[in-house]
Amino acid sequence: MALADELKALREFRCEEGKCVLSVYLNTDRADSEQQKGEWKIRLKNGLKRHEEYLEASENKDQLKSFRKLRKKVENEVNGNQSQLQKSVVIFASDVDDLWSVHYMQLPVETSFHWDEAPVLDQLTKLQQDFPKSGIVLPNMDEVKILETDLGEIQDTRIYSFDPDTGNWNYKQGMGAEDKIMSGATHTDKYDQRFQENLNRFYKDMAGNIERMKQDRNWEALYLVGEADPVNTLESQLRVPVDKSVKKNLNNVDTSKVLEHVFN
Structure with a gap:
């Protein structure tokens, strides 16, 4: 527990x-x-x-x-x-x-x-x-991972993958607290181009999910972690304040390292 x-x-x-x-x-x-x-x-x-x-x-x-x-x-x-x-x-x-x-x-x-x-x-x-219940969001090209933390411990992990056929974000099962955050990107150049062209719209939909989670789960803080472009784009779509942004690709590290970068 x-x-x-x-x-x-x-x-x-x-x-x-x-x-x-x-x-x-x-x-x-x-x-x-x-x-x-x-x-x-x-x-x-x-x-x-x-x-x-x-x-x-x-x-x-x-x-x-x-x-x-x-x-x-x-x-x-x-x-x-x-x-x-x-x-x-x-x-x-x-x-x-x-x-x-x-x-x-x-x-x-x-x-x-x-x-x-x-x-x-x-x-x-x-x-x-000092470290109340919080959400840590890691935006990537076709995946957005959300870690829910309390007292610096991971309580829940949610992963949303983008479906290019429907244009929707789909929830899939998360992972354990000690697992690595791995990028699932295997898309083609054509898909990359489509995603880049529609990045603002796609992230606007995800921003709505994050805003609802913040309210429903009583997050007192919100953090964004990732490369500058997706972090900046997602932050521009959010209608809630972001407490801290970490402009660093941490997709292939243990979740404990993500927490270390956020809370240090």
Whole structure:
């Protein structure tokens, strides 16, 4: 389940008999000058060790036993999935109700560890304010891809392909968040010429779809990503503001790289 969808349940989660929730915010951003050599490994180990030492000193055997179990689970999760690391990892874990929420995020966080009666959500609340539900549109010659994001995570992907016989945009099934954005252009020079001549009209129809999605799906921000000509043409047809345009062809990169260019 997407982290944005879990937030409501996490806000309501609370232990009735003392501290039982481990909240982990771990910065793994390799672009950070302090992360060039995998320093997150040391911070993860030391942060969890420090909390375990506090519990040992408190002589609360039940909490110590629970914490040690969760610590091992968290360390195994992160160390075993290093290939998935992006800019941060956020984890909420508890023996109560088997709470286990893990998210590898494209947004940076400040490394911190918490052992409390409830999940510590301050950083996520701030991130949701800064990175609300948004639409990222990648216009191409005969395809337009739309990524819906919340908290920097992809919630949905929609692909519209242009049918030269009918002059309409047709929706086709999207792809996974980790898939590459691949161009499907296999058209002829004659088709290219027809599309270029009618670009404004074709994109006007697509602009209407985007405007409806923005309203129906409550997007608070809209981004365009692609080569200058299709981005500029589509933006000129939109009757809603564009928050940011990235004039770069990202059709053959992982979607995580698209998010990186948009949110950096």
